[in-house]
Amino acid sequence: MGVLHATGEALTLALSGDAALLAIIGVSLRTTLVSLVMAFPLAVAAGYWLATTRSPARAVCIWLVQTALSLPTVLIGLLLYLLLSRAGPLGNLHWLFTQPGIVAGQMLIGLPLMTALILHSVQAVDRRIAETAIVLGAGRARTAVTVLFEARFGIVAALVHGFGRVVSEVGCALMVGGNIAGETRTITTAIALETSKGEFAQGIALGLVLITIALVVNAALVLLQGQARHVPAGAA
Secondary structure, three states: OHHHHHHHHHHHHHHOOOHHHHHHHHHHHHHHHHHHHHHHHHHHHHHHHHHHOOOOOHHHHHHHHHHHHOOOHHHHHHHHHHHHOOOOOOHHHOOOOOHHHHHHHHHHHHHHHHHHHHHHHHHOOOHHHHHHHHHOOOOHHHHHHHHHHHOHHHHHHHHHHHHHHHHOOOHHHHHHHOOOOOOOOOHHHHHHHHHHOOOHHHHHHHHHHHHHHHHHHHHHHHHHHHHHHOOOOOOO
């Protein structure tokens, strides 16, 4: 009965437009979207370069990207905390326990994942497409645009997965943001806090919001992939 009662309160809270709840959701979406806007172009450039370059450093870079994928987010938060603390080399930025600090952490978390997925998407593109573009007189930039256009569905999928990875992250946001109400309290850090206090209603309400966001974003991806399957072979 306790779980059912808490769930009922959570639904009421989620549908009531509670100001504190909306503030938490706003911080989460704001930091997530800003971090993705900044990290996604870097991921596209890095993924394309890794997929097409013959540089001796390529293997090392891929190794570093793959290693970054396996790092726990709390470790990334610890390293960033040390860098942004007053005694750290980046302490003059005063980003610790601020939204820019969370954005920096989310970029470090989302960038390797999106880079790896874009790398595989570009590698899956038929090499003859780039060769044909070059034969027709396309320069490096035009060839890159052509190849990336062919990999567009995989690139969009990378963005969606990056969003999911960032918006659901808790360790780094907790360490770098400090979980300050109205400033750096995100959905996941609020869930951790409310659950530790025994306030399950708000924790469940925030969990429902997070699940709803995930369902909507992934539904958009499924629709996009469905459209991709119905594109005629020569239409792209």
